[in-house]
Amino acid sequence: MDPLRIDVPTPSRRYEIVIGDGILEQLAPLLDAAGAPKRRFVVSSPTVWKLHGDRFTEALTAEPILVPDGERYKQLSTVSRVYEALIRANADRASTLITFGGGVIGDLAGFAAASYLRGIALVHVPTTLLAQVDSAIGGKVGVNHTLGKNLIGAFHQPHAVVVDPAVLATLPRREFRAGLYEVVKYGMTSSPGLFERIARESSAIFARQPDVLTAIIAESCRIKGGVVAADERESGLRRILNFGHTAGHAIEAITKYRRFRHGEAVAFGMLVAADVAVARGALSGRDRQALADLITSLGPLPPIGDITTGQMLEVMYRDKKVIEGKLHFVLATTIGATAIVDDVTRKELKASLKRVGFKA
């Protein structure tokens, strides 16, 4: 089957997301076609390289730079290790940095590419579902600071994003599910067809059948690509992608990024956003139930019963999404559509948080 190609025409660069089962084999010609300079470096993690490094090196000659990939390594000292390897190898402006890993590798190595020599070419080859549908697209790169997540970063669009669903075969089930909640998010914000497909084909999805995975990944990439092309720097439309993220980020922060995978926290966040919408009459109870049923069907989530509504409100109002004291909140209005509002009151939020299961 021919690979699927999704055009991402952002103002700063136009590039393609190329998706296909086994497409990793065609990496070299794909990079040539994308105009990625010939001196090529790949940043990966020992975990990913051990599982898929052979397939990578069969496809492309590149000098591997391996760095650890837990969230705690997404920091400047790891970026510095990448710089060091690039400097030692005399990487120049005519070099391409390829990221081969999950969102952590993509973000941190992408930031190295954005800043080394004031920016060299970047290609993402994402290996987690989350990275394939989300973090590899849109040009946001960066690292955490000890005082907060994703505080240091840049916009640096890649020359290409190459997505091979076959690499997901080795992804731990929990990581896979965590990525799937972001796919549910795209369904909820932008695509009733995608939403229904996840519900209808969940067993084929969990069996990681290439054709079904390719279809849901491609639809997600189309949505994210379309949104970032229209709003590269997140001034308006791109905010719809934050559906479920206001409460989701708060859950992650309160539990110190240990208990929840990001997508799992977003799953609860979507339930909160849907509840607020139902209480305002913006969303039907039936659509909210369809969302809750789909989330439940995808498997268990970590508990939230010990997190208080007070803690949640405090953290949510500290968020970047608070502009002039007003919390910008993405509500679902039906499956496949959203509205951004800035007049959700603390009282409303508290009531929704309680109904979703947070501690009064």
Ligand SMILES: NC(=O)c1ccc[n+]([C@@H]2O[C@H](COP(=O)([O-])OP(=O)(O)OC[C@H]3O[C@@H](n4cnc5c(N)ncnc54)[C@H](O)[C@@H]3O)[C@@H](O)[C@H]2O)c1
């Ligand atoms: N830049 C963006 O726009 C954006 C968007 C969303 C998330 N993010 C960032 O992405 C990060 C999370 O990314 P993630 O969920 O991919 O986590 P991750 O990169 O930590 O990967 C999760 C785990 O999966 C392992 N792994 C990766 N690929 C594998 C494979 N094919 N088989 C087996 N194991 C594999 C990794 O070694 C790691 O242990 C966060 O830091 C988040 O801030 C960025």
Ligand SMILES: [Zn+2]
């Ligand atoms: Zn997310």
